[in-house]
Ligand code: HEM
């Protein structure tokens with residue numbers, strides 16, 4: 001049984017957006033005098049797409065609740081089922097927390113005025129504070145690296161079942 005169509009669409013649209021955000025995020029930092037004019041434009045797009053990603057995840061959750069999802073194959077060993085659940089939950093949790101912390105980071109930064117969202121600026125939810133900025137900057141970075149680690153396990157797991165363990169191929173269900 002395949003995942004419902006809307007869940008598959010959400011999966012691949014968010015996958016493309018998140019990969020873009022990770023690459024852009026790493027490419028545009030560190031923000032210093034040498035790359036400031038260039039990075040300013042990229043920060044605008046990173047923040048706008050980051051907020052969009054957050055909204056998409058909220059819709060994704062809502063949509064997921066409305067559907068019955070296929071069970072993992074019964075032939076999958078227990079420890080692999082457990083690993084798949086932990087990785088999926090971890091990815092979902094980080095898809096919520098990382099943009100929220102990004103928003104706090106952007107709001108608390110001394111020199112920013114409003115959080116860009118394509119054609120408008122959203123209100124800053126935190127007053128300017130160097131300590132809040134430093135902590136949220138640290139968390140946004142390291143949680144993103146943790147996300148990359150989980151994502152690597154997720155992709156390698158899917159490819160392993162696809163190519164080395166065909167009876168448990170799950171990729172087919174999500175494409
Ligand atoms: C799922 C969504 C997001 C992902 C995966 C993501 C990922 C990243 C990554 C990987 C970096 C580079 C970290 C480093 O190497 O220092 C970064 C930097 C940054 N992100 Fe995000 N981000 C997301 C959403 C957001 C949002 C919503 C905002 C703000 C509204 C935001 C604001 C920033 C800022 C300001 C930086 C630069 C930090 C610095 O200059 O040190 N991000 N992001």
Ligand code: HEM
Pocket residue numbers: 007011014015016018019064069072084088089091092151154155158159170171172173174
């Ligand atoms: C940023 C990128 C990605 C994220 C955040 C992500 C996240 C997720 C999540 C949370 C699920 C669970 C679906 C649910 O129960 O609602 C899932 C399912 C799945 N993903 Fe990804 N994914 C990403 C990229 C990929 C890629 C590149 C592949 C292919 C190599 C892939 C293969 C799969 C497969 C096969 C499933 C279905 C697993 C099952 O049958 O239970 N994903 N993904």
